Amino acid sequence: MGEFRMCPSCSYQRGFHVYFREPEGGGVVVGLICPNCGQSYDLAWRPGDLVAPLTIQPGEVFPAK
Numbered sequence: 001m002g003e004f005r006m007c008p009s010c011s012y013q014r015g016f017h018v019y020f021r022e023p024e025g026g027g028v029v030v031g032l033i034c035p036n037c038g039q040s041y042d043l044a045w046r047p048g049d050l051v052a053p054l055t056i057q058p059g060e061v062f063p064a065k
């Protein structure tokens with residue numbers, strides 16, 4: 001997969017919102033929610049997977065269709 005920005009559920013193509021959830025047993029789960037249909041996706045991201053400090057660079061602006 002070269003890119004994941006289209007919702008498989010509704011085909012919305014402009015990316016996702018991020019959510020944070022505290023699972024039983026502690027820790028934090030970071031996942032995605034489609035802003036169009038609300039479908040959530042757990043990509044098994046855990047804060048320990050992230051390399052700090054993060055550098056945020058603006059990327060492509062996806063046009064509305």
Ligand SMILES: [Zn+2]
Pocket residue numbers: 007008009010011012034035036037038039
């Ligand atoms: Zn969707």
